[in-house]
Structures are given as structure tokens and as C-alpha cells.
Amino acid sequence: MSGFKKISSAIVAVFIVCFIVFSCSVYFQIRQNINDETSSALNQVQEMLKANMNAGDIKAVAEQSPHLSVTGFTGRLSMPANNHSDNRPIYLPIHENQYLVVRAHDTAELVQNMNLFWLVAALFFTTLSVLLFTLKVAVRQRLKPLNQLGDALQQLVDGKATNNFEDSDIKEVKRVIGQFQRLQYSLQSKERQLVKIDKKLALLQEQERSYLARELHDNVGQLLTTIKAHAYILVNSNEPSMLELSANKVQAMSQQISDAIRHLTAHLHPLVLDRVSLQQSLEKLVFEQELAQPKTEWQVSINLNKFAQEHERDIHIYRFVQEAINNVVKHADASKVWVHISGDKQGLTINIRDNGKGFDGGVIENVGMSSMQSRARCIGATCAVKSPKEGGVRVQLSLSLLDTEDLRQVNVA
Template sequence: GVLSGLLGSMMITIARQVGVGFSDLLELEIFLATQSLLGIGLGIAISRQQHLAMNLDHYRRRLEAELQARRELTEKLIHTEEDTRKHLARELHDEIGQNITAIQIQSQLVKRAGDNPQALEAAGQINELARRIHHSTRQLLRQLRPPVLDELSLNEALHHLVNEFAFAERGIECRFDYRLTAPPQSETLVFTLYRLLQELLNNVSKHADASEVSVLLCEQDNQLRLEVKDNGNGISMQQIPGFGIQGMRERVHALGGEFTLESQGGTRVIVNLPTVLQQTHR
């Protein structure tokens, strides 16, 4: 603005010296004044644009930092959850397992020592109840902390998980396509993929009424892609009881991934997760 004003004054002075007419001089002054105002306005606009750009960059960096902090917190929560599950499963195995075994032994001793029909019948019932409790406890332990997560590779653990649902025995065709050349290095991603597939197959088993289900795990565009599809009745997030799927969805988003559910012609869930979790390297 200042520079254009100085240039304008110089041009007017030169025009007067060369004898330019009054009307022409007036037009020149108006033109230069207009240009000066435009220059000032442009300068203000550029300044405001730079200020806005700085503010946007500041908020962008703040948002990225908050998202990163959320991802790191989610990772810590996932590890804490898995550690708690592992500890609880070990405690249940040690305490309840030993007590159930003791009950079964005592019931067998009663059956062998007694000759009272009612006592023998009661001992048999106690033994059967203990067997059922033992079976239920084992199932609970597998859900809390499947040993395959510690003993097998991701490929083997997921195949084992699919087989546990025994789809073929119920006339449901299940296809599992594992295409990862190498498993994720992050334990958080391994835990998340296992829990996701567990929850999704559980919903297929209980709610989908499907005759076919397919599972695909691959890497695409630097993303881990898990896709579970069935030809059942097609269910939405609102139709699924409990908070399992919603919790998984929130976990995926917190890790920087995407969760998509389609319910036309069956149900199709697509999960994309980053192959590497930023700055955590677990």
C-alpha cells in the first residue's frame, strides 16, 4: 500500500511536468487511488489469509496430537484388558479347577463307600453338576484369554477360532482366506483382529440365520483388511444386542481405522486398520 502510494505520487508529478491536461490528470489520480486501495485491500486479505493458515495449522497439529494420544491410550487399554483377562483366567483355572476336582473326588468316594440309594443318587448328581461347572468354566476361560493367542501364530489362532464355532456341523459353509504374508508386529493389532473376528462370528452364529459365511484377512494399500460376510437376514448395528460390536467399532476408530457395516443381502463387515500404529511400535 505504501509503495503503491509513493509510485502514484511520482507518476502524478511526472505527468504534471510533461503538461498533461487537467481531465487526464484527474483520471490518472483516480486510477492510481483505486489501485492503491486495491493494493491495501489485497495486502489485508493476504495478511488475514496467512493468519488463518497459521491458525488452521495450529489446530491441525493439536488435533493430530489428540488423536495420537487417543490411539496410545487405546493401545494401553487393550493391553490392560488382555493382561486382566489373562490374570483372571489363570485365577479361575487355579481356584475353581482345583475345587471342582476335589468335589468330583469326594462324590466318587461317597458312591464307593455308601450303600444308601439316595446317597448314591445324590453323589451321582453332585458329580454331574461338577462336570458341567468344569465344562462351563473351561468355555469361560477360553473366552477370557484363549491360550492360542500365546501358543500359536495369528494364522493358526484365527483358524482355530473359526473351527471352534463348528459351522460345518450346523450345515453352514464357512470359508476362511488368510492372505497376510507376515503377521502384524503390534500385539495390539493381533489382539484386536482376534477379538474382532470372535465378536463378528459370534453374531453370525447367533443372529444371522445364514447358510454361508466367508472371512478374508489381507493387506491392502498399507492397511490390514478384515472382511466377514454372510448370506443371512442382514442385521444392523441397532439390531445387535449388547455392546460388543459397538465397542469393537469404537476400538477400531481409536486405532485410526475404519469400520463399515452393510446389511443388504446379508451382512458384510469391513474393517481397515493401519499396518503400523504410529509412535507405539509394540
């Protein structure tokens, strides 16, 4: 049922109830007025009869009254004459066994009053019809922007945007349309961001593939080629010194291949998380960077003893910290780095800061930053990367396990 039908049905129901109540009250009021006027006219005739006025004069007065009727009666009365009560007829004797009968006559006045009542009823229903027609036109015209809003929502579901709305002087309608337009703009902005993220992820995949191809070709491939050459010497040479040299070379290069494969494996997946806790993995990660950057002063505080472990979530946290530290090493040119990571049953907080050159504009977007923000979203955390005025870069991650648990309970429900 449309909004107009609901409104009109409610109005019609109210009008009908009001009309029934009004009709009943008017009808009983009319009947009461007629009874009062008829009783008053009969009382007047009774008073004239008590005053011994002759029947002719009483007849003349009664005939002029719209509330009385005068008729003749011939015969004997079975009840005492002129016993007036409850608007009963009054009998005026003329001759023996002949009487003038004065009765209450309310039909004419009742008809007159009912005609007036039906006229009022006709005006009542005419007013109702005009009101409903006016309401229909007004509702259709005033709610036209809402119909356009419904069409716009359907177009938005279909992936199309529109701003084709007529102006409305209804404050609430204008507010709803304004909120829709803001929502539409926000969705378009989010869609553009998703497109940018898709492009960055595609670029990141290509960079990963290029890195793997380069490592396999330039490092492992060349080592295997050299091992192949030394294996040929081992098979075909008879000189002990050459055999010993080639065997040592093969052994050394095999170790280099093993180290290279281990490095690639750690790059693809942090195997250390499969063997030790998240805290130990992060400590090892930072320690390796300290060894690789001896000129940089590191202040490290990692406390995750009470933090509940979850393998999938721990991988995202490890990669987040890894990317943040790699950015410091590659781009910051810092002499001091602060790494503070703490977690308990309620959540996790990560703060990584350096005193390097920072960047202009307060925030920067690249593949690494997008990767950190994406990993933060995956675990339901908030991520902030800023370059304060005093220099350097500050990376912060905040994870509330209480919010995550509530979200899971809602999803399960």
C-alpha cells in the same frame, strides 16, 4: 513485540533511510546549484571587466546579484589582480591601491534553500506521524477479530466454546475465523462422540459383570450346591448303590464346572493366543462357530503365515473377528458367511460378509460395533461396517504396518 510495533518499526526504519538518502542528495544538489550560479555571476563580472566597463557600472550590476558581494579594499595586492579561477574574488581597480572586491556570496541563498529543506523535512515527519497513527488505529480495528480469535482459543483450551466474532472485510482473517469455527465444531462433535463411547463402555462393563454374575450363579453356583448335596450322601450313606450314584454325579458335575470355568476364562481372555499363533487361534474360533452353526455355509480363507505376530495387537485382532462373527450368529440370520483374512509384512486385511437380513440406513451403532471400531483404532487400523443394497452386512478392517511403523518412529523422535 506486538504486530503493530514490528510494522511501525519497519516503516520508521524505511522512512529514516529514505529521508537520509533524500537529504544528502538534496543538500549536494543545492550546493552544486549555488556553485554553478555563483560561478556564472563571477564569469559575467569577468566578461564585463574584459569589455572595459567602468568600475561603477560593474559595481551596480554586482550589487544587484544575490550571488555576489561588493566590498572595498585599500592596499597592495600580493597576487596579480583579476586572476579569476575557482570562484576567487575579482579585484576592480578604482584608484592607486584602491580596489572594489567582487566575491562569491552563497550564504543567503544557502540559508533560503535550507529553510525550504527543513520545511519539507517537517512535512515529511508530520506525514510519517499521521501515517503511523492511522496505521495504529487501522491495525487495532482490523485485527480486533484476531484478538477475539486468540481469546476464543484460550477459552477452547479451558473447555469453553464461543462464536463471538466481529465481521471482518479482510479475506484472510475471515478464512482463519472460519477454519477455527469448523475446528471448534469438529472438537465439540468428537467430544460428544467420546461421551457416547464412555457411556457405551460403561454399559458394556455392566453387561460383562451381569454375564459373569449370571454364569457363576446359575451354572457354577447350582452345580456346587448339587455337589455339596452329593458329598453329604457320600459321607453319611452306607448303601453302595447310592455311594456309586453320588460319586458319578460329583465327577460329572466337576467336569461341568471345569468346562464352565474354561468357557468364562476364554470369554475374558483368549488363552489360546498364549499357546498358538494368531492364524491357528482364528481358525479354531471359526471352526467352533461352524460346528455350532451346521446349517450355515462357511467359506473361510485365513492366511497369516507372513504376518508379524505381536501379542497385544493380536488380541485386538482376535476380539475384532470374534465380535464380527458373534454379530453374524446372533443377528444376521444368514445361510452363508464369508471369512477372508490375509496378512503379510506390509499389513492385514479382514473381510467378513454374510447374506443375512442386514440393517437399514447403511450403518448401525451399538456396543458391539463401537467395540470393533475401538479395537481398530487401538492398532491404528481403519474399520468399515456397511449393509449393501443386495443385503447382508460387510465388515472390513485394513491395517498398514508401514504407517504404524512410521507413527512409532515419529513418537520415538
